[in-house]
Amino acid sequence: MLRLTKKADYGLMALKYLAEHPDSVSVSAKDIADTYGIPPQLLAKVLQRLTKVGLLRSHAGMNGGYELSRGAQTISAFEVIHAIDGPLFITSCTKGSKSCDLEPSCTIKEPLARVNDSIAGVLKSISIHDMADFDVSAGHGMESQPLVMLTRA
Amino acid sequence: MLRLTKKADYGLMALKYLAEHPDSVSVSAKDIADTYGIPPQLLAKVLQRLTKVGLLRSHAGMNGGYELSRGAQTISAFEVIHAIDGPLFITSCTKGSKSCDLEPSCTIKEPLARVNDSIAGVLKSISIHDMADFDVSAGHGMESQPLVMLTRA
DNA sequence: TGAACTGCGACAAAAATAGTCCTATACTGG
DNA sequence: CCAGTATAGGACTATTTTTGTCGCAGTTCA
Numbered sequence: 435m436l437r438l439t440k441k442a443d444y445g446l447m448a449l450k451y452l453a454e455h456p457d458s459v460s461v462s463a464k465d466i467a468d469t470y471g472i473p474p475q476l477l478a479k480v481l482q483r484l485t486k487v488g489l490l491r492s493h494a495g496m497n498g499g500y501e502l503s504r505g506a507q508t509i510s511a512f513e514v515i516h517a518i519d520g521p522l523f524i525t526s527c528t529k530g531s532k533s534c535d536l537e538p539s540c541t542i543k544e545p546l547a548r549v550n551d552s553i554a555g556v557l558k559s560i561s562i563h564d565m566a567d568f569d570v571s572a573g574h575g576m577e578s579q580p581l582v583m584l585t586r587a
Numbered sequence: 588m589l590r591l592t593k594k595a596d597y598g599l600m601a602l603k604y605l606a607e608h609p610d611s612v613s614v615s616a617k618d619i620a621d622t623y624g625i626p627p628q629l630l631a632k633v634l635q636r637l638t639k640v641g642l643l644r645s646h647a648g649m650n651g652g653y654e655l656s657r658g659a660q661t662i663s664a665f666e667v668i669h670a671i672d673g674p675l676f677i678t679s680c681t682k683g684s685k686s687c688d689l690e691p692s693c694t695i696k697e698p699l700a701r702v703n704d705s706i707a708g709v710l711k712s713i714s715i716h717d718m719a720d721f722d723v724s725a726g727h728g729m730e731s732q733p734l735v736m737l738t739r740a
Numbered sequence: 741t742g743a744a745c746t747g748c749g750a751c752a753a754a755a756a757t758a759g760t761c762c763t764a765t766a767c768t769g770g
Numbered sequence: 771c772c773a774g775t776a777t778a779g780g781a782c783t784a785t786t787t788t789t790g791t792c793g794c795a796g797t798t799c800a
Contacts, residue, residue, distance in 0.1 A: 436589055436668070436675050436706070438699075439788065446699075462745065476790055482747060494746040495798025511702070515589070522589050542600050545718040546591075549664070552709045553589070556702055565698040592757065615776065629759055635778060648767025651776045746797075751790100758785070766777075 442518045444472055445480045446565065449489070449514060453506035453566045460499035480518060487517040506563035512554060514562070522557070524550040595671045597625055598633045599718065602642070602667060606659035606719045613652035633671060640670040659719060665710035675710070677703040 438446075448466050455461060463481050467474035481500050485492045489509055490500045502509065516522060524546055591599075601619050608614060616634050620627035634653050638645045642662060643653045655662065669675060677699055 436591065436672070436677060438589065438677050441789080464745085473790055475792085478746075479748085479790095485746085492746060493798085494744095494796075496744045496800070498745045498798070500746090511699075519589070524589060524591050542596065542603055542718060545713070546599075546664075549709055549713060553706050556705045556709075560698070560702060594758080617776085626759055628761085631777075632759095632779080638777085645777060646767080647765075647775090647777045649769065649775045651767070653777090741800100743800090744798090747795080749793095751792075753791090754787100754789070756785105756787070758783100760783075761781085763780090764778080766775100768773100768775085770772090770774105 436524075438515065439519050441476070441480050442515045444470075444477050445484060445514050445518045446511060446562075447472075448477060448481060448500075449484070449502065449506075449509065449562045450565050452490075452500065452502050453562045458499075458501075460493050460497070460501045462499040465499065484514065484517055487513075489513060489517060502562075506566060507561050509562045510558045511560045511562070511565065512557035515557060522550065522554055524553065589677075591668065592672050594629070594633050595668045597623075597630050598637055598667050598671045599664060599715075600625075601630060601634060601653075602637070602655065602659075602662065602715045603718050605643075605653065605655050606715045611652075611654075613646045613650070613654045615652035618652065637667065637670055640666075642666060642670060655715075659716035660714050662715045663711045664713045664715070664718065665707060667715070668710060675703065675707055677706065 447470055448463075451466050451469070452461060463478040464474050466472070466481075467477045481490060481492070484490045485500065488503060491503045492498070492500050512522070600623055601616075604619050604622070605614060616631040617627050619625070619634075620630045634643060634645075637643045638653065641656060644656045645651070645653050665675070
């Protein structure tokens with residue numbers, strides 16, 4: 435429940451990989467798929483999408499592949515997830531279009547929309563750089579400290 | 588993406604409804620289903636589950652139905668969602684059991700686990716009471732203020 | 741030219757969700 | 771104590787979403 439799709443996972447993994455290998459000029463989808471044991475063609479599609487959205491730059495032909503189009507610090511998890519899985523809506527019925535087809539229906543999404551925004555905020559505050567090795571190597575006592583603090587308004 | 592299941596939606600709607608009708612001793616699944624245009628049998632199952640978990644008290648027979656087993660302020664959205672959709676995991680591969688089957692695999696869930704915790708925190712901070720009419724009738728300038736404030740650690 | 745890539749569209753397979761059906765059991769009111 | 775209205779819950783089907791595959795076209799490079 436409330437799960438990221440595997441595609442989004444793959445996308446995040448791939449970007450993280452790219453962030454950790456800035457030396458390599460460009461890395462092929464196959465390279466990444468192999469290192470993680472992911473279906474290559476599926477990852478390829480994910481990367482193609484990320485390219486289309488502008489998060490990656492691609493290079494066809496031999497020794498081709500992908501590279502980050504921006505610094506890892508400037509790419510948020512939100513952008514990646516949004517690009518792959520589409521708009522982030524916690525409620526089935528999006529408030530924008532048509533709302534809930536039926537009747538007075540979900541009076542529930544008004545309040546949940548704010549939860550949604552909060553989640554989006556969390557995701558936006560985390561960059562690919564944050565997810566890369568650094569946190570593993572650096573912080574250790576960090577485990578007890580949440581990445582974000584939640585305080586009631 | 589990152590969507591609640593309809594069952595969870597239904598559950599939240601039903602609890603909200605119950606919170607808004609404290610007068611009624613007990614409300615039947617059908618009553619709620621009718622007012623929202625939800626499949627009655629499906630809602631019934633959801634309510635049965637919520638009863639099993641202890642969030643509701645049920646009463647069979649004529650004029651039977653359900654009622655909140657506790658105050659609406661003390662029931663969080665998280666509890667409801669957890670009861671219906673099961674444990675909240677943003678990553679496909681839960682870190683607990685077996686992790687990602689393959690290789691070095693998702694080095695990604697470590698960082699995402701913290702996002703997960705943050706989201707759970709948001710959900711836990713919102714009660715059924717918070718979701719009920721009150722926010723609609725009461726606050727108006729509230730729209731611009733997020734329900735929770737996010738601050739980086 | 742041919743091998744190693746990306747870029748797509750169309751499928752096919754699998755899994756999760758949503759919803760239905762049917763039967764049993766419990767309580768209420770007359 | 772009987773009929774009607776509810777909950778309880780198992781089994782099953784339908785639908786939708788997600789996941790993964792295939793095939794082919796365009797690119798680049800040696």
